Amino acid sequence: MDDTIVSAFTVALRGGDAVAIDEVTLAQNAKDYWGFGRQPGLVLRPRSRDDVVAAVKVAAEHHVSLVTRAGASNCSAGVMAGADRAVIDLTQMNRVLDINPTDRTARVQPGVINADLQQQLAPHNLVFSPDPVSAHLASIGGNIIENAGGPHALKYGVTYNHVLSVEAVLADGAVINFNAADDGPDLLGILIGSEGTLAILTEATVALRPIAPVTRSLMGSFTTAREAAETISAIIRTGTVPAAVEWLDRAGINGLQQFTDTGYPTDVDAIVLIDVDGTDAEVDRDGAIVEEVLRQHATEVRRADDDDARAKLWYGRLHAPDAVVHSGKGFFIGDVTVPRQHIPEMQQAIQDTAKRHSDALLFIAVTGHAGDGDLHPTTFYDKENPAAPAALEAANNEIIEAALNLDGTITGEHGVGTEKIQFMTKRFTPVEIAAQRIVKQVFDPAHTFNPGIMLPEVSPQEPALPAFEAAVRAALDGHPKSAPDADGDDSTVEVNTGNLNLVVGAAVTLGDLSRKLHEQGVTCPAIPTDGPDRTVGELIANATGEERLEVRHGLLGVEVVLPDGAVARFGGQNMKDVAGYDTKRLFIGGRNAFGTITSAVFKIAVAR
Numbered sequence: 001m002d003d004t005i006v007s008a009f010t011v012a013l014r015g016g017d018a019v020a021i022d023e024v025t026l027a028q029n030a031k032d033y034w035g036f037g038r039q040p041g042l043v044l045r046p047r048s049r050d051d052v053v054a055a056v057k058v059a060a061e062h063h064v065s066l067v068t069r070a071g072a073s074n075c076s077a078g079v080m081a082g083a084d085r086a087v088i089d090l091t092q093m094n095r096v097l098d099i100n101p102t103d104r105t106a107r108v109q110p111g112v113i114n115a116d117l118q119q120q121l122a123p124h125n126l127v128f129s130p131d132p133v134s135a136h137l138a139s140i141g142g143n144i145i146e147n148a149g150g151p152h153a154l155k156y157g158v159t160y161n162h163v164l165s166v167e168a169v170l171a172d173g174a175v176i177n178f179n180a181a182d183d184g185p186d187l188l189g190i191l192i193g194s195e196g197t198l199a200i201l202t203e204a205t206v207a208l209r210p211i212a213p214v215t216r217s218l219m220g221s222f223t224t225a226r227e228a229a230e231t232i233s234a235i236i237r238t239g240t241v242p243a244a245v246e247w248l249d250r251a252g253i254n255g256l257q258q259f260t261d262t263g264y265p266t267d268v269d270a271i272v273l274i275d276v277d278g279t280d281a282e283v284d285r286d287g288a289i290v291e292e293v294l295r296q297h298a299t300e301v302r303r304a305d306d307d308d309a310r311a312k313l314w315y316g317r318l319h320a321p322d323a324v325v326h327s328g329k330g331f332f333i334g335d336v337t338v339p340r341q342h343i344p345e346m347q348q349a350i351q352d353t354a355k356r357h358s359d360a361l362l363f364i365a366v367t368g369h370a371g372d373g374d375l376h377p378t379t380f381y382d383k384e385n386p387a388a389p390a391a392l393e394a395a396n397n398e399i400i401e402a403a404l405n406l407d408g409t410i411t412g413e414h415g416v417g418t419e420k421i422q423f424m425t426k427r428f429t430p431v432e433i434a435a436q437r438i439v440k441q442v443f444d445p446a447h448t449f450n451p452g453i454m455l456p457e458v459s460p461q462e463p464a465l466p467a468f469e470a471a472v473r474a475a476l477d478g479h480p481k482s483a484p485d486a487d488g489d490d491s492t493v494e495v496n497t498g499n500l501n502l503v504v505g506a507a508v509t510l511g512d513l514s515r516k517l518h519e520q521g522v523t524c525p526a527i528p529t530d531g532p533d534r535t536v537g538e539l540i541a542n543a544t545g546e547e548r549l550e551v552r553h554g555l556l557g558v559e560v561v562l563p564d565g566a567v568a569r570f571g572g573q574n575m576k577d578v579a580g581y582d583t584k585r586l587f588i589g590g591r592n593a594f595g596t597i598t599s600a601v602f603k604i605a606v607a608r
């Protein structure tokens, strides 16, 4: 990197080891956990928010791209430096600033490792709910910016549900606090899952919960993967929400067994691991329901009540990623999510793909957070096989097509990065990509942050959306626009108990909706019981305070007419979806400035 630029960063960060251009440091910052990446021209190691601001200002002045890096555990080849780019390494900003047991909050610097935070919370009997399998590697900032999930997202939600506020440094060096409780469009929600392309997070306040007093683990073994998948769907339909429902198929079990003795049966087609937690009484009730469903189809059911037995049961699943890395084989980890009632078809589609390509690929092992419909089909191949790359590409395409045909999404928790960028145009229409490109343009006009991540090349089909752009700009400037209510005439109410979601037209009144939900024996916490004449569209657009927070947690998707007249869908029926910017968030409290909501998708629960 040019000497003038190195000097400018050195002056701005006051020397020391905050700026590095030695080969060892550059090489250390070249690759992520999986071995993807490119060597940067410079590494910056800020210790404070002010250091980050100083670095961003120099980068802006000298047109240097900044690639943020923390735990480097992302699964999407999302930290891509290069000789003309600087890595901004946040691992030194790793202090837990405050734990407030009364409010159940923690304030942290972005580089705090998830497991370190959990360790500091344990004496307070508290936990930060997001528990990615990479908790020992991943930072809280990385969890937020990837909207990480984990085994227990099924009951407790993904990272989005636990972030109260963040401090972010924007591309011009401005420092802004984004708060979940701020009325108006959910800009915090846009930042969460933005893959480091909009801002650098320098601090976060996260919500905590008490550690569940009792946890029971169960494992069911199945002669066919389809039966295992159908059992998961059956458990979801009972309305019992286990804390976790994870799975491994035959290829996954046997692949793992080559590296470590998991104790899992190796003569079955799939195993399902389930946690139920809560008070003694809750665990007895939920555990009994889950066990009964398991026993209807499983050839064997194991139960673990104490910590040691539970750790043994989970050991294999939690070490699956290590086995992948140490296999010495070529691999690609997929991350498709489908509405939960489609898990059996998705599993079948993956197995069919594996069969079709068995001459060039070794096998496809499926693990994943099946209770959320989030499967990780991991394709293994022999690195020396010249036919493997083409077969891998074809297999990935087939798996993605199958997920999209089942109303699924291209990534449930790993993000798009550079790995899934080619699938963005399959997932989104040109209008929906254009809207997301505007989000990037408004936040980061010079493309300083993580260029080349997430959004595909501009296509001529993408329309200009000037009115939408003006609305995004006004929101970021702190003066959000508004437009009159116009709910359209969609009065659909579709209750999907197989996935526990609701599709509802914006014109439906809250009173009518509550009646219909009651008739079907389900509840929707995001729908308030007062104001029966208000419509669903009006609720989402104008929600404030507690009501807005409930909508934030319950909303899965919206269909909208943008102010420029084009129709777009953001989100959908998937419990986890981190493809692109979480654009639906703009419509929560957005007062119709970003367009008119025509229908929405919410999470529901079985009334108990």
Ligand SMILES: Cc1cc2nc3c(=O)[nH]c(=O)nc-3n(C[C@H](O)[C@H](O)[C@H](O)COP(=O)(O)OP(=O)(O)OC[C@H]3O[C@@H](n4cnc5c(N)ncnc54)[C@H](O)[C@@H]3O)c2cc1C
Binding pocket: 032, 033, 067, 068, 069, 070, 071, 072, 073, 074, 075, 078, 079, 090, 110, 131, 132, 133, 134, 137, 138, 139, 140, 141, 142, 143, 144, 145, 146, 147, 148, 149, 150, 151, 195, 196, 197, 199, 200, 201, 202, 321, 322, 413, 414, 450
């Ligand atoms: C073994 C293993 C298991 C995994 N299991 C799961 C799982 O169960 N669930 C799951 O969701 N994910 C999982 N992951 C993926 C990964 O751990 C998560 O995406 C994690 O949140 C990334 O955090 P990180 O600190 O490693 O981020 P990094 O990899 O360092 O960075 C990820 C992205 O965030 C950006 N970034 C990082 N910090 C900031 C910041 N402060 N401000 C702005 N941008 C930033 C980077 O530029 C990059 O684009 C797994 C990964 C591994 C290796």
